[in-house]
Amino acid sequence: MKKIITLLFLGLTVAFVSCGDEKTETGTDWFLTPVAEVNGTTVGLSCQTRFGEGVLENTSVGFSYATIVDNKIGAFADVAGSAVDGAGIAATLTGLQPETNYLVFAYAGLSTGRVQSQGAVFKTGQDDMPDPDPDRPAFGTPAASGVTKTEAMLSCTFSFDDTADYDVYFRYKPVSSGSYDRVTVSTGTGTKTAALSGLTPGTTYEFALCADWGGQTYTSSAATFTTSSDGGGGGNTGLAKYSGWPELVPENKSNSDYHYAYHICPDFSVGGHKARNYTVCFSAKHHCPVWVAAPRHACYQNNSGRTNAYRQDPDISADIQYKSKSTGGGCNKGHMLGSAERETTSAVNKQVFYYTNIAPQYSSGYNTGGGGWNTLEDWIDGKVCRDTTYLVIGTYFESYTDGYGMSASPKKISFGGRSDVSCPTMFYIAALRTKRGDTGKSVLNCSADELMCVAFVRAHNNGLKGQKVTSKEMMSITDLEKLTGHAFFTNVPNAPKASYKASDWGL
Structure with a gap:
């Protein structure tokens, strides 16, 4: 029926x-x-x-x-x-x-x-598998369920009743690299299942059901699944709230410390639809942004000017935010997503002055002219291409030493009218874009060979003033996921998160 x-x-x-x-x-x-x-x-x-x-x-x-x-x-x-x-x-x-x-x-x-x-x-209703085709193996649509950090259950219907010897198995591998592993299943018509274990956290895998018969390999259509992230955050499902936003980090619903806001531009549209501004994850424990995810494109950068409209974010509880625009602890107000990157209208610019987009950054050698962070930001500006570039700008609060040997340790400071603000020990920028930069294609429709992504990581240390960007601060997205516990670019299955080439970025 x-x-x-x-x-x-x-x-x-x-x-x-x-x-x-x-x-x-x-x-x-x-x-x-x-x-x-x-x-x-x-x-x-x-x-x-x-x-x-x-x-x-x-x-x-x-x-x-x-x-x-x-x-x-x-x-x-x-x-x-x-x-x-x-x-x-x-x-x-x-x-x-x-x-x-x-x-x-x-x-x-x-x-x-x-x-x-x-x-x-x-x-769906009850199984209605058609009579098997005696001429060749036939497959249903493969699916994955029960996906965790290291495990997944694969299933696919199969139809074939030839009495000759043949093998049936699932093959699987990370989409960005590696060779196929296989799990053998029983022959004969029916639903085939296989439990995978020992998978890599925060990784997208492709898989298919296969049958070797008569000297040929027959395969089902390919499907994918993404394991959740490893690390201290835990609980990531790999499913971001909006599947079409390449930069978006999945919400960690198991961590009550994290609060999220998705800011849409109030008066700036693209193709008749309001553009997104940025998404923020804000920590109630640290009273500081954890990460800010945003698209970068020239259309956001007209000449409306800087508003300096510092205020609390209306979409996040006021009692966990800064209370004022005052500074302290040797720090000034460091934008995660910069003001100059959002000057298409005054209303759009005002949103980046929400306190949830502000972190304390050292004023003498980090967030200042020639400072360590400003130098990196200026360099990233030069990597924003005609295609959209996707960034996640984040913080870290544990002891950290970067590739230059600069270190920082956790501490609390007075900042923004509060006395309990965590001073970040490290800042990073995770970046994703097309290699060519002018393909006119969405990264969602690109192959791994057409994409490049990497993280640039600098300790929060005044000693980095004047330090040019080098490969010493580069880190694969996979390694950044292991360090932070967040899953990056999960909406882009072909993002080559496990590897990078410094030369792709001009280094």
């Missing part, structure tokens, strides 16, 4: 924006709610859009879906190559897990980036 389901999954509206890249979308502007026609474990998906005639004809469209098990969303897989019928798109999913809830979004990859619908939930 077929069931048609159009259940809106509240609270999971996805938003997009960036100049020359993603837009801010609730989904209702361009898409109606996806419809799922369920027939056992085969599901027909369709979604009507409000795009004009012909817009979708030469566009990458499809659906992105994931299991929902115990109220937890699994890894998303894309179904590309969907059929376009006027202003609608359609696709068929086969071999899904029986009697399982799924979350699905429709998407379209426009020249300005990927836009996505609101989510809908459907539940």
Whole structure:
């Protein structure tokens, strides 16, 4: 019996924006709610859009879906190559897990980036695997569930009943590097499962179900999952709040110390949609920003000027923020996302003067002319390309020694009208962009070979004044994840987080 389901999954509206890249979308502007026609474990998906005639004809469209098990969303897989019928798109999913809830979004990859619908939930019925094709192995759609820091459960339906000898197995590897590992499963028609362990935290893996028969290897479609991050933070799911924001760090819901705000530009739009300004994670314990994530592009940098509109962030509890713009502890007010990087309008600039975007930085040799941090910021400005560049600017509060041998130890200082502010021991900038810099493509649609990402790390120390940027301060994103406990660029599965080349950055 077929069931048609159009259940809106509240609270999971996805938003997009960036100049020359993603837009801010609730989904209702361009898409109606996806419809799922369920027939056992085969599901027909369709979604009507409000795009004009012909817009979708030469566009990458499809659906992105994931299991929902115990109220937890699994890894998303894309179904590309969907059929376009006027202003609608359609696709068929086969071999899904029986009697399982799924979350699905429709998407379209426009020249300005990927836009996505609101989510809908459907539940599959009982297993309705078709009769096996005796001529060759047949596969359903692979899925991953129960993903942790080091473990994952893979599943995929399989159909083949030949009596000859053959092998069936899952193969998997990190998307950015490495060779395939395999886990052998039983032969014969049915749902195949494999439990993986010993995985690397904070890593995106690709996998598929394979069958070796008659001297050939047959494979299912490929799917991916991302392990959660290792380190002191813990609890990261790898799922950022908005899947279309490449710079976004997943919320650590297990850490009650962290408070988040997602700031949208009040009067600056791109393609008719309000652009995002920045996202901040702020610590109640340290009374200081933990990280600020933001896109960088020339469109944010017009000539509205600096507002100096210091004030508390209205989206984060006032009692954990600074109480005034006063300084102390030998520090001045250091912007995480700089004022000059957000001067497209006065209202946009005022947002970067929220106290949640301010950290104490030493005034004599760090956040001053020729200071260690200012030197790095100026250098990063020169790496912002025509394509959007994505940055995460962060702090660290444990004892730290950087590549130059400069050290800092934890301490509390009086700052911003408080006497209990943690003085960061290190600041970092994690950066992601295209290698070429002028591809006109979203990083979400780039291969690993087209991308580069790395972290630049400097201790909070006055001794770095005048220090030029060198490879000594570079760190892979994977190593930064291990150090900080945060997961970076999880929305970009092909980001080469485990490696970098100093020469790609001109060093």
